[in-house]
Amino acid sequence: MTLDPQMRLLIVDDEPLFRESLGEDLARDGASVVTVGTVADACAAIQRAPFDIILLDQRLPDGDGLAIVPVALDANDAVKVLLMTAFPSYDHAVQALRVGVHDYLSKPVDVAEVRHAVNQLYHTAKLERIAEVHRLTVSHDEATALFIGQSGRAQAIQGLIRRAQGTMANVLITGETGSGKTLVAKAIHYGSPLSQRPFISVNCAALPETLVEAELFGVEKGAYTGAVPRRGLLELAEGGTLFLDEIAEMPVAMQAKLLAVIEERKVRRLGGEQDRFVNVRFLAATNLLLQDALANGKFRRDLFYRLNVLTIDLPPLRERRDDIPRLCEHFIRELAPGRRVQVAAADLPALMQYDFPGNVRELRNILERALILEDGPWLHPSRLLEASAAAAPAAEPIRDATATHLNPLETVMREHILAAYTQCGENLTRTAQALGLSLSTLRRKLVAYGRLSRNASLGAPGGD
Template sequence: MNLSQERLIALFEINHKIHRIKNLQILLDEILDSAIRNIRAERGFIILADETGENYRTVASKSLKSEDIRFSRSIVKETLKRKKTLLSPDIGADAGFKDRDSVRELNILSFICVPLIVPEATRALGTLYVDQRIGKKAFTQEDVAFLEAFTNLAAIAINNTTLMQKVMDENVRLHKEIKAKYEFPGVVGHSQPMQDVFERIEHVLDDNCTVLLTGESGSGKEVLAKAIHYNGERRTKPFLAINCGALPETLLEAELFGSVRGAFTGAVDKPGLFQAAHGGTLFLDEIHHTSEAMQIKLLRVLQDKDIRRVGGTTSHKVDVRLICATNEDLREAIQKGSFRQDFYYRINVVTINVPPLRDRREDIPILAQHFLEKHATEKRKSFQGFDKKALDALMRYDWTENNVRELENEIERAVIYAKTGSTINLNDLSEKVRGALPTAICSAPRAQDAKGKPLTYDELEREYINTILLQVAGNQTEAAKIMGIPRTTLRGKMKKLGLTK
């Protein structure tokens, strides 16, 4: 049936309007109001059904009272089942509907119920239902034709908006899941070695045990110490840090334990870091630089939970969690006699080894971007990220001098020299990074996890594939050639092992 010009214009305007609405509830309200207004019906409902067709979500006309938000479920169910429009212009003369319980109970005089069908869908999304209960209005075939054309547009808009909402909800869910799994505030690392570190950290967050962080200089031990503190039960108390190798022993003792006036030249009455960190965490970096005498004093603090200021006679109770760090092999130091074994076992309740940057190259791009954003903000500049050659050079370089700290210095240097608004390219990097040999792309695959446990076959295969992909900057075709397998086989293995493209 041909529609009047007035209704064709109405359809055009409605279509233009509803496809611009992104919120599902607002969209449903607009569709319903448009249908009631153009058909001049007393009441209207959009009923969305789940996959079973048994459970409904109803959107009623805003003009209805709550007690009037009822409809004939048998009519809706039949429309969904048949996926065809049902019409009764005069129910009193319609043998197919007049004796139905819901029709008599609701005093329905006439109705139209149109399925909401998306092209190529196997089921209807729901129905658009309008009826008369007070004024006797016989719905016409033109009303049906208008509503069918209207619901075709509405069903697509509802489906698209629903899918978009699902995608957004899924993105939020995945973001939260990834954040919970892969990140600690202040720590950047998605690689498997860092996941092993994060797993170990999880076990000590709300424990008061001493923790020993080991790893090369610049690998991020202090950052992890802060992560342990600020994600644990002591987060509201102080986090204080000191480098044990930066001060002579007399000053280090005074810094840690405090001093009384006259204890030594220039000494004043002041509390030390143990008292200042009461209730919180004290981080002792480069613990291997402490003398045997200092180790004995620290051991006493761990055992007795009290300190005595330099030159003082009074003891002060302290409640401090100790986190120590070293880039030396303390067991070797014990063998040489430069580190006390009893102190070692006191601070080594839990050991977490922080992997060097060359063993977690997958983290280099995100670390580089993190530092780029940090230093660009500080220097009031902006950049469009890194080009491929610059990233390749950053990935190739070994960062053996100072690990993450060295990478950050490199990025800060690039920010200084690069033009604001540009993309960081190879020429913006230092000569040593630009000249990195391709053979330094990555280390051999690991055979053990951070706890020394042998990797499973799947874990070894994942490590191997990751290693090859890093060598070829993620090029799957090249990686497959190196491995001697078809590219489709490589993609199948990556999918099976949960490796992203």
């Protein structure tokens, strides 16, 4: 039985002979295999690149292997985890399934048994991807749901998305955190002729500077100690779309290499001597104003012009408050299909007056919490705004456009995030869920606010 050559496997086991032997067997079958022996090394490997399947031992030198599962799912919610343990029990099996493990094997394992289980999981993942592509392709207009409404800004964004779907030009998407940049990128891809091809997303801010080149361009054997040949994200996106989220965070040296790829349509793996041609459409996004980065030399003008063929600037929710009632209706239908419930009329004025520093993502999150906490036909989500409003100090308006003091919106956002972090017991996962932020965005904000170190572990407090 052979394995799909596009399959990427991570083997996590503290027995070197077992993991290397199993890795060699599965690599001979055609898969791309990475092997590690600790929780820390596994988490680092997961952050560097996505995996399709993770073969996981439960007892590892630096902790319980199950701690890796939420990290893996946060990096790639389509990953499948196969637990292998020499200490099987009913309680362990239940615990493993609860945290997100997909299958469970008892050691000693037979290679043929592992190969069969891996193939089954990979086949399941492919069917799920096909179903997702079908859902997004058939109803890709739903991807513009964040911009439903009667405001001119919402209708303008819908028109730009449709134009981007009809061209293969590169697109730069700008907007505040939570305004829907990733959703717009997916809408463009799945509404375009590339909808059946890969959509690969990479968060430039989440990649350590020393690893950016390897992740984007791939690696050849011998490029560094322990390096194994593997394709980079540019090759994985062949024929489809590469979405570069938070592009402003990319190191300047790497920007020059990316520019060369866009112009020449070829990549060279780290440590390699051969150029490989790639056919990729580039979408990029940033929540920063690139004009400042261009002025101070932190972002290359030539790369900006290459990516900025078409710009879609997403307005914050506070600039299109009239769309809030329609958005509420949409999210309630999405979150509670079949449930006859709506926002109480008395609550709408409070929602429309609130500035929503987390934008549409925050609105959706508040409605989801209200649906969980309240019974009956009427929702009162404005009650969930009271704590946030009380925690955020009132900011005086800027009277001088040249003033150098802190933007009031940033002050509100900082206080809002820190208040939620405290209320959630400094637990990253719960805070991210409460705010509707990704873990990587929340970590970066807390590091900037001095509440979290750059090398903080995933434990709580200050972790998951």
